[in-house]
Amino acid sequence: MKLGDQVSILTPGQAPRTTTVTGIDFAGDELTEAVAPQSVALRLADEFDVARGDTIAAAGTIREASADLYAALCWLSPKPLREGAKVLVKHGTRTVQALVRNVTGKLDLANFQLEPTSTLELNDIGHAQLRLAAPLPLENYLHHRRTGAFLVIDPLDGNTLAAGLVKDHPGTTRTSATRSRLQQAPGLLRSRRTRPRSP
Numbered sequence: 422m423k424l425g426d427q428v429s430i431l432t433p434g435q436a437p438r439t440t441t442v443t444g445i446d447f448a449g450d451e452l453t454e455a456v457a458p459q460s461v462a463l464r465l466a467d468e469f470d471v472a473r474g475d476t477i478a479a480a481g482t483i484r485e486a487s488a489d490l491y492a493a494l495c496w497l498s499p500k501p502l503r504e505g506a507k508v509l510v511k512h513g514t515r516t517v518q519a520l521v522r523n524v525t526g527k528l529d530l531a532n533f534q535l536e537p538t539s540t541l542e543l544n545d546i547g548h549a550q551l552r553l554a555a556p557l558p559l560e561n562y563l564h565h566r567r568t569g570a571f572l573v574i575d576p577l578d579g580n581t582l583a584a585g586l587v588k589d590h591p592g593t594t595r596t597s598a599t600r601s602r603l604q605q606a607p608g609l610l611r612s613r614r615t616r617p618r619s620p
Contacts, residue, residue, distance in 0.1 A: 422442060422445070422454060422455050422456075422463075422479075423442070423445075423453060423454040424442055424443070424444070424445060424453050424454070425441060425442065426441070426442045426479065426480075427439060427440070427441055427442075427479070427480035428440060428441070428442060428463075428465075428477050428478065428479060428480055429477070429478055429479070429480045429481070429482070430469055430471055430475055430476070430477050431475060431476040431477075431478070431485075431486060431558050432470075432471075432472070432475045433474075433475075433486050433515075433555050433556050433557065434486075434555070434556065437485075438467075438469055439480050440465045440466050440467040440469060441465065441466040441467075442463055442464070442465065442466075443464045443465060443466050444463070444464030445461050445462075445463060445464070446461060446462040446463075446464070447459060447460075447461045447462075463477070473514055474513065474514045474515035476513075476558045476568075484558055484559070484560055485556075485558075486556035486557055486558050486559070487553075487556055487557065487559050488552060488553040488554075488555065488556045488557075489550070489551075489552060489553070489590070490510065490519070490550070490551040490552075490553055490557075490559060490571075490585075490587065491548070491549075491550050491587070491588045491589065491590055492548070492549055492550075492551065492571075492585040492586060492587055492588055493546065493547070493548055493562075493585065493586045493588055494541060494546070494547055494548070494549055494573065494583040494584070494585050495546050495583055495584045495585075496541040496542065496543060496544065496545045496546070496547065496582070496583050497543070497544075497581060497582060497583055497584065498543060498575070498580065498581075498582040498583070499543050500575070500582065501540050501541060501542050501543075502521060502524060502540060502541040502547075502549070502582070502583070503521070503524075503539070503540050504521055504522070504523050504524055504539055504540075505520070505521060506520075506521045507519070507520055507521075507576060508520075508521065508551075508573050508574065508575065508576060508582060509573070509574040509575070509576050510551065510553060510557075510571055510572070510573060510574070510585075511571060511572040511573075511574055512557045512559070512568075512571040513567065513568070515555075515557060516574070517553050517554050517555045517557065518553075518554040518576070519551045519552060519553045519554065519573075520551065520552045521549060521550075521551055522549075522550045522551060522552050523539075523549065523550050524538055524539050524540060524541060524547055524548070524549045525547075525548045525549060525550065526538060526547055526548045527541060527545050527546070527547040528545075528546040528547060530546075535547075535548065541583075548588065559587045560587060561587055561588065561589050562586040562587050562588075568587075569586060569587040570584070570585065570586060570587070571585045571587070572584060572585065573585055
């Protein structure tokens with residue numbers, strides 16, 4: 422990000438707002454540009470109310486927030502996932518309530534094909550649709566890893582139930598890259614010897 426760049430700010434429930442970067446501050450110094458993973462303070466041309474959890478991105482690249490989440494889930498809990506379950510979804514710095522509308526399939530690790538199912542058990546990799554209580558700026562994981570990944574959390578004890586990857590809505594053609602990501606998912610599960618706790 423550089424001085425003079427146009428950026429869009431997305432706040433859940435609002436249309437994206439566009440403004441210009443007029444200053445970049447870092448540790449008391451003024452910068453002309455910032456790169457990841459620097460933590461900087463931005464000065465904007467317009468007085469916008471920007472809160473924790475809002476998204477700032479290059480103008481024209483930000484997606485409208487959505488309350489419908491289609492995802493691939495790596496299930497990490499001995500508690501099975503069932504349709505109608507109420508969970509928490511942690512996406513970036515935001516955590517919202519969600520309802521599991523349906524489980525659309527489970528990956529057969531022998532042939533990497535989806536099998537019909539309505540539940541996910543420990544170490545299962547499956548597809549599900551969730552309805553979020555508040556819209557989030559979701560992107561396909563293949564396009565952006567940060568906005569395409571999330572955690573599913575138990576609202577009762579705070580334990581992590583699943584690691585999730587955002588998928589496109591049904592009807593979108595699956596690419597060979599998507600199939601490759603699914604084939605790598607078993608390795609992700611094997612690397613998780615213990616179930617992580619949410620922050």
